[in-house]
Protein backbone atom coordinates (compact mmCIF):
# COMPACT_ATOMS: atom_id res chain seq x y z
CA UNK A 1 0.00 0.00 0.00
CA UNK A 2 2.55 2.65 -1.06
CA UNK A 3 0.45 5.81 -0.95
CA UNK A 4 -2.92 5.08 0.67
CA UNK A 5 -2.98 6.82 4.06
CA UNK A 6 -4.97 5.12 6.81
CA UNK A 7 -7.91 6.49 8.72
CA UNK A 8 -7.67 5.73 12.46
CA UNK A 9 -11.21 5.47 13.88
CA UNK A 10 -11.33 6.81 17.45
CA UNK A 11 -12.69 4.10 19.75
CA UNK A 12 -11.75 5.19 23.28
CA UNK A 13 -11.04 8.66 24.68
CA UNK A 14 -7.79 7.91 26.56
CA UNK A 15 -8.48 10.80 28.94
CA UNK A 16 -11.30 8.82 30.57
CA UNK A 17 -9.43 5.54 31.10
CA UNK A 18 -8.49 4.21 34.55
CA UNK A 19 -4.88 3.27 33.71
CA UNK A 20 -4.29 1.14 36.81
CA UNK A 21 -2.92 -2.33 35.91
CA UNK A 22 -4.68 -3.84 38.95
CA UNK A 23 -8.08 -5.63 38.81
CA UNK A 24 -11.06 -3.32 39.18
CA UNK A 25 -13.69 -3.89 41.87
CA UNK A 26 -16.64 -5.89 40.53
CA UNK A 27 -19.78 -7.45 41.98
CA UNK A 28 -20.00 -11.26 42.03
CA UNK A 29 -23.12 -13.00 40.65
CA UNK A 30 -24.53 -16.45 41.41
CA UNK A 31 -26.96 -18.85 39.71
CA UNK A 32 -29.71 -17.44 41.98
CA UNK A 33 -28.89 -13.78 41.30
CA UNK A 34 -28.70 -14.42 37.54
CA UNK A 35 -32.10 -16.11 37.67
CA UNK A 36 -33.52 -13.12 39.55
CA UNK A 37 -32.03 -10.71 36.97
CA UNK A 38 -33.57 -12.64 34.07
CA UNK A 39 -36.96 -12.40 35.80
CA UNK A 40 -36.48 -8.62 36.06
CA UNK A 41 -35.28 -8.10 32.47
CA UNK A 42 -37.84 -10.47 30.97
CA UNK A 43 -34.98 -12.26 29.20
CA UNK A 44 -33.48 -9.19 27.50
CA UNK A 45 -29.79 -8.22 28.08
CA UNK A 46 -28.89 -5.61 30.68
CA UNK A 47 -28.17 -2.23 29.10
CA UNK A 48 -28.44 0.26 32.00
CA UNK A 49 -25.45 0.65 34.29
CA UNK A 50 -24.64 3.06 37.09
CA UNK A 51 -21.34 4.99 37.20
CA UNK A 52 -19.01 5.54 34.24
CA UNK A 53 -18.19 1.98 33.24
CA UNK A 54 -19.82 -1.44 32.81
CA UNK A 55 -18.96 -4.92 34.08
CA UNK A 56 -17.63 -6.18 30.74
CA UNK A 57 -15.20 -3.25 30.54
CA UNK A 58 -14.16 -3.66 34.18
CA UNK A 59 -13.66 -7.44 34.18
CA UNK A 60 -10.65 -7.21 31.83
CA UNK A 61 -9.97 -3.45 31.80
CA UNK A 62 -11.03 -3.52 28.16
CA UNK A 63 -10.99 0.27 27.72
CA UNK A 64 -7.39 0.31 28.92
CA UNK A 65 -6.48 -2.57 26.60
CA UNK A 66 -8.12 -0.84 23.62
CA UNK A 67 -6.42 2.47 24.29
CA UNK A 68 -2.92 1.00 23.83
CA UNK A 69 -2.77 0.90 20.02
CA UNK A 70 -0.56 3.78 18.94
CA UNK A 71 1.00 3.31 15.51
CA UNK A 72 3.79 5.87 15.23
CA UNK A 73 3.57 6.59 11.52
CA UNK A 74 0.89 7.00 8.88
CA UNK A 75 2.17 3.90 7.07
CA UNK A 76 -0.93 1.79 6.36
CA UNK A 77 0.57 -1.54 7.49
CA UNK A 78 1.71 -0.34 10.92
CA UNK A 79 -1.69 -0.87 12.60
CA UNK A 80 -1.69 -4.51 11.49
CA UNK A 81 1.88 -4.95 12.80
CA UNK A 82 1.06 -3.16 16.07
CA UNK A 83 -2.10 -5.14 16.88
CA UNK A 84 -0.63 -8.49 15.87
CA UNK A 85 2.45 -7.76 18.04
CA UNK A 86 0.22 -7.10 21.06
CA UNK A 87 -1.97 -10.15 20.33
CA UNK A 88 1.13 -12.31 20.19
CA UNK A 89 2.39 -10.96 23.52
CA UNK A 90 -0.95 -11.93 25.09
CA UNK A 91 -0.87 -15.38 23.52
CA UNK A 92 2.69 -15.96 24.75
CA UNK A 93 1.46 -14.93 28.20
CA UNK A 94 -1.29 -17.57 27.99
CA UNK A 95 1.12 -20.20 26.64
CA UNK A 96 3.65 -19.51 29.39
CA UNK A 97 0.91 -19.94 32.02
CA UNK A 98 0.08 -23.39 30.60
CA UNK A 99 3.72 -24.47 30.40
CA UNK A 100 4.50 -23.39 33.98
CA UNK A 101 1.44 -25.25 35.22
CA UNK A 102 2.36 -28.37 33.23
CA UNK A 103 5.78 -28.15 34.89
CA UNK A 104 4.22 -27.90 38.38
CA UNK A 105 1.99 -30.94 37.72
CA UNK A 106 5.01 -32.93 36.54
CA UNK A 107 6.91 -31.87 39.66
CA UNK A 108 3.98 -33.23 41.70
CA UNK A 109 4.03 -36.49 39.73
CA UNK A 110 0.61 -35.77 38.16
CA UNK A 111 1.50 -36.76 34.60
CA UNK A 112 -2.11 -37.15 33.41
CA UNK A 113 -2.89 -33.54 34.45
CA UNK A 114 0.26 -32.34 32.67
CA UNK A 115 -0.85 -34.15 29.51
CA UNK A 116 -4.18 -32.29 29.49
CA UNK A 117 -2.35 -28.96 29.91
CA UNK A 118 0.28 -29.77 27.26
CA UNK A 119 -2.47 -30.60 24.80
CA UNK A 120 -3.83 -27.06 25.22
CA UNK A 121 -0.30 -25.59 25.08
CA UNK A 122 0.31 -27.28 21.72
CA UNK A 123 -3.03 -26.00 20.39
CA UNK A 124 -2.09 -22.50 21.54
CA UNK A 125 1.24 -22.63 19.69
CA UNK A 126 -0.60 -23.81 16.55
CA UNK A 127 -2.84 -20.76 16.93
CA UNK A 128 0.15 -18.43 17.42
CA UNK A 129 1.79 -19.93 14.31
CA UNK A 130 -1.22 -18.79 12.29
CA UNK A 131 -0.55 -15.17 13.30
CA UNK A 132 2.13 -15.24 10.57
CA UNK A 133 -0.65 -15.66 7.96
CA UNK A 134 -1.75 -12.14 8.85
CA UNK A 135 1.72 -10.62 9.41
CA UNK A 136 3.07 -11.88 6.11
CA UNK A 137 0.46 -9.75 4.28
CA UNK A 138 2.73 -6.80 5.21
CA UNK A 139 4.63 -5.88 2.05
CA UNK A 140 8.29 -4.73 1.87
CA UNK A 141 7.24 -1.19 0.89
CA UNK A 142 4.51 -1.20 3.57
CA UNK A 143 7.05 -2.21 6.23
CA UNK A 144 9.55 0.42 5.03
CA UNK A 145 6.93 3.11 5.65
CA UNK A 146 7.13 2.60 9.43
CA UNK A 147 10.31 0.61 10.07
CA UNK A 148 12.38 3.66 11.09
CA UNK A 149 9.89 4.45 13.87
CA UNK A 150 10.82 1.15 15.58
CA UNK A 151 14.26 2.55 16.43
CA UNK A 152 16.19 -0.38 17.90
CA UNK A 153 12.99 -2.05 19.17
CA UNK A 154 12.92 -5.72 18.15
CA UNK A 155 10.97 -8.84 19.02
CA UNK A 156 14.19 -10.26 20.41
CA UNK A 157 13.51 -7.89 23.37
CA UNK A 158 10.13 -9.56 24.07
CA UNK A 159 10.49 -10.60 27.70
CA UNK A 160 7.29 -12.66 27.39
CA UNK A 161 8.75 -14.69 24.52
CA UNK A 162 11.98 -15.06 26.50
CA UNK A 163 9.97 -16.52 29.40
CA UNK A 164 8.46 -19.08 27.00
CA UNK A 165 11.93 -20.05 25.72
CA UNK A 166 13.25 -20.30 29.28
CA UNK A 167 10.44 -22.44 30.70
CA UNK A 168 11.04 -24.79 27.76
CA UNK A 169 14.78 -24.86 28.59
CA UNK A 170 16.46 -22.65 25.97
CA UNK A 171 18.30 -20.50 28.51
CA UNK A 172 20.43 -17.59 27.31
CA UNK A 173 22.00 -15.25 29.86
CA UNK A 174 22.98 -12.65 27.28
CA UNK A 175 19.46 -12.29 25.87
CA UNK A 176 18.00 -12.27 29.42
CA UNK A 177 20.35 -9.48 30.44
CA UNK A 178 18.74 -7.15 27.92
CA UNK A 179 16.10 -6.72 30.66
CA UNK A 180 18.35 -6.18 33.68
CA UNK A 181 17.75 -2.41 33.66
CA UNK A 182 13.94 -2.89 33.93
CA UNK A 183 13.20 -3.24 37.66
CA UNK A 184 9.61 -4.48 37.23
CA UNK A 185 10.63 -7.16 34.70
CA UNK A 186 14.13 -8.31 35.65
CA UNK A 187 13.42 -10.22 38.93
CA UNK A 188 11.04 -12.67 37.21
CA UNK A 189 13.38 -12.95 34.22
CA UNK A 190 16.40 -13.69 36.40
CA UNK A 191 14.40 -16.24 38.38
CA UNK A 192 13.31 -17.96 35.15
CA UNK A 193 16.91 -18.00 33.94
CA UNK A 194 18.26 -19.60 37.13
CA UNK A 195 15.40 -22.07 37.85
CA UNK A 196 14.83 -25.54 36.41
CA UNK A 197 12.84 -25.63 33.17
CA UNK A 198 9.84 -27.83 32.39
CA UNK A 199 12.21 -30.31 30.75
CA UNK A 200 14.48 -30.32 33.82
CA UNK A 201 11.42 -31.37 35.83
CA UNK A 202 10.59 -34.06 33.27
CA UNK A 203 14.14 -35.42 33.62
CA UNK A 204 13.80 -35.41 37.43
CA UNK A 205 10.55 -37.37 36.98
CA UNK A 206 12.32 -39.96 34.80
CA UNK A 207 14.88 -40.43 37.59
CA UNK A 208 12.14 -40.74 40.24
CA UNK A 209 10.48 -43.41 38.09
CA UNK A 210 13.63 -45.51 38.18
CA UNK A 211 15.60 -44.51 35.10
CA UNK A 212 19.35 -44.39 35.70
CA UNK A 213 20.50 -40.87 34.78
CA UNK A 214 23.91 -39.22 34.90
CA UNK A 215 24.24 -36.83 37.79
CA UNK A 216 24.94 -33.86 35.48
CA UNK A 217 21.49 -34.34 33.91
CA UNK A 218 19.93 -33.88 37.34
CA UNK A 219 22.13 -31.30 39.03
CA UNK A 220 23.52 -28.50 36.95
CA UNK A 221 23.64 -24.75 36.55
CA UNK A 222 20.02 -24.15 35.46
CA UNK A 223 20.98 -20.90 33.71
CA UNK A 224 22.98 -22.87 31.12
CA UNK A 225 21.28 -23.96 27.88
CA UNK A 226 20.31 -27.62 28.20
CA UNK A 227 22.86 -29.96 26.62
CA UNK A 228 21.74 -33.42 25.45
CA UNK A 229 22.61 -36.31 27.75
CA UNK A 230 23.24 -39.92 26.69
CA UNK A 231 21.51 -41.26 29.81
CA UNK A 232 18.37 -39.19 29.15
CA UNK A 233 18.38 -40.44 25.55
CA UNK A 234 18.68 -44.05 26.78
CA UNK A 235 15.79 -43.50 29.21
CA UNK A 236 13.53 -42.18 26.45
CA UNK A 237 14.57 -45.00 24.15
CA UNK A 238 13.56 -47.52 26.79
CA UNK A 239 10.23 -45.73 27.35
CA UNK A 240 9.56 -45.66 23.60
CA UNK A 241 9.99 -49.44 23.39
CA UNK A 242 6.53 -49.61 25.00
CA UNK A 243 4.44 -47.26 22.89
CA UNK A 244 1.22 -48.16 24.68
CA UNK A 245 -1.66 -45.90 25.73
CA UNK A 246 -1.14 -46.87 29.39
CA UNK A 247 2.54 -45.85 29.28
CA UNK A 248 2.21 -42.34 30.74
CA UNK A 249 5.86 -41.44 30.13
CA UNK A 250 5.54 -42.43 26.47
CA UNK A 251 2.49 -40.19 26.13
CA UNK A 252 4.40 -37.42 27.93
CA UNK A 253 7.28 -37.75 25.44
CA UNK A 254 4.85 -37.46 22.52
CA UNK A 255 3.09 -34.45 24.11
CA UNK A 256 6.43 -32.70 24.61
CA UNK A 257 7.63 -33.31 21.08
CA UNK A 258 4.28 -32.01 19.82
CA UNK A 259 4.90 -28.67 21.57
CA UNK A 260 8.52 -28.63 20.37
CA UNK A 261 7.45 -29.34 16.78
CA UNK A 262 4.95 -26.46 16.82
CA UNK A 263 7.52 -24.08 18.35
CA UNK A 264 9.93 -25.07 15.55
CA UNK A 265 7.22 -24.32 13.00
CA UNK A 266 6.60 -20.98 14.75
CA UNK A 267 10.29 -20.01 14.45
CA UNK A 268 10.39 -21.16 10.85
CA UNK A 269 7.28 -19.13 9.95
CA UNK A 270 8.87 -16.07 11.62
CA UNK A 271 12.07 -16.59 9.67
CA UNK A 272 10.32 -17.09 6.33
CA UNK A 273 7.91 -14.15 6.85
CA UNK A 274 10.83 -11.89 7.78
CA UNK A 275 12.72 -13.08 4.68
CA UNK A 276 9.67 -12.18 2.60
CA UNK A 277 9.29 -8.72 4.20
CA UNK A 278 12.88 -7.44 4.66
CA UNK A 279 15.05 -9.90 2.70
CA UNK A 280 18.63 -9.85 4.03
CA UNK A 281 18.56 -6.36 5.55
CA UNK A 282 19.87 -6.14 9.13
CA UNK A 283 17.34 -6.44 11.98
CA UNK A 284 16.28 -3.41 14.04
CA UNK A 285 17.64 -5.11 17.18
CA UNK A 286 21.24 -5.20 15.99
CA UNK A 287 21.33 -8.74 14.59
CA UNK A 288 22.17 -9.75 11.03
CA UNK A 289 18.39 -10.30 10.60
CA UNK A 290 17.20 -13.25 8.58
CA UNK A 291 20.54 -15.09 8.91
CA UNK A 292 20.31 -14.89 12.72
CA UNK A 293 16.68 -16.07 12.65
CA UNK A 294 17.61 -18.99 10.37
CA UNK A 295 20.22 -20.02 12.92
CA UNK A 296 17.73 -19.99 15.88
CA UNK A 297 15.23 -21.95 13.76
CA UNK A 298 17.29 -25.11 14.15
CA UNK A 299 16.94 -25.15 17.96
CA UNK A 300 15.09 -28.08 19.53
CA UNK A 301 14.01 -27.88 23.20
CA UNK A 302 13.95 -31.62 23.94
CA UNK A 303 16.89 -32.94 21.89
CA UNK A 304 16.85 -36.55 23.06
CA UNK A 305 13.22 -36.95 22.01
CA UNK A 306 14.35 -36.02 18.48
CA UNK A 307 17.49 -38.12 18.67
CA UNK A 308 15.68 -41.37 19.46
CA UNK A 309 13.66 -41.10 16.22
CA UNK A 310 16.80 -42.16 14.35
CA UNK A 311 17.35 -45.13 16.65
CA UNK A 312 14.08 -46.93 15.94
Ligand code: HEM
Nearest residue numbers: 085088135154155156158161274283284285286287289296
Ligand atom coordinates in the same frame (compact mmCIF):
# COMPACT_ATOMS: atom_id res chain seq x y z
C1 HEM B 1 6.36 -8.63 10.64
C2 HEM B 1 7.48 -8.03 10.70
C3 HEM B 1 8.66 -8.55 11.48
C4 HEM B 1 9.94 -8.50 11.08
C5 HEM B 1 10.46 -7.95 9.74
C6 HEM B 1 10.75 -9.08 12.13
C7 HEM B 1 12.11 -9.20 12.10
C8 HEM B 1 12.90 -9.76 13.07
C9 HEM B 1 14.33 -9.82 13.03
C10 HEM B 1 15.18 -9.32 11.89
C11 HEM B 1 14.74 -10.41 14.19
C12 HEM B 1 16.18 -10.68 14.61
C13 HEM B 1 16.60 -9.76 15.74
C14 HEM B 1 16.81 -8.31 15.30
O1 HEM B 1 15.83 -7.55 15.27
O2 HEM B 1 17.94 -7.92 14.97
C15 HEM B 1 13.57 -10.73 14.95
C16 HEM B 1 13.56 -11.37 16.16
C17 HEM B 1 12.45 -11.65 16.87
N1 HEM B 1 11.16 -11.25 16.57
FE1 HEM B 1 10.55 -10.44 14.82
N2 HEM B 1 9.94 -9.49 13.15
C18 HEM B 1 8.65 -9.16 12.81
C19 HEM B 1 7.54 -9.34 13.58
C20 HEM B 1 7.56 -9.86 14.85
C21 HEM B 1 6.40 -9.93 15.71
C22 HEM B 1 5.01 -9.38 15.41
C23 HEM B 1 6.81 -10.54 16.84
C24 HEM B 1 6.00 -10.89 18.05
C25 HEM B 1 5.74 -10.09 19.01
C26 HEM B 1 8.21 -10.85 16.70
C27 HEM B 1 8.98 -11.48 17.64
C28 HEM B 1 10.33 -11.69 17.55
C29 HEM B 1 11.10 -12.42 18.54
C30 HEM B 1 10.55 -13.06 19.81
C31 HEM B 1 12.41 -12.40 18.11
C32 HEM B 1 13.58 -13.09 18.81
C33 HEM B 1 13.63 -14.55 18.35
C34 HEM B 1 14.45 -15.46 19.24
O3 HEM B 1 14.96 -15.05 20.28
O4 HEM B 1 14.54 -16.67 18.91
N3 HEM B 1 8.62 -10.43 15.48
N4 HEM B 1 12.44 -10.32 14.26
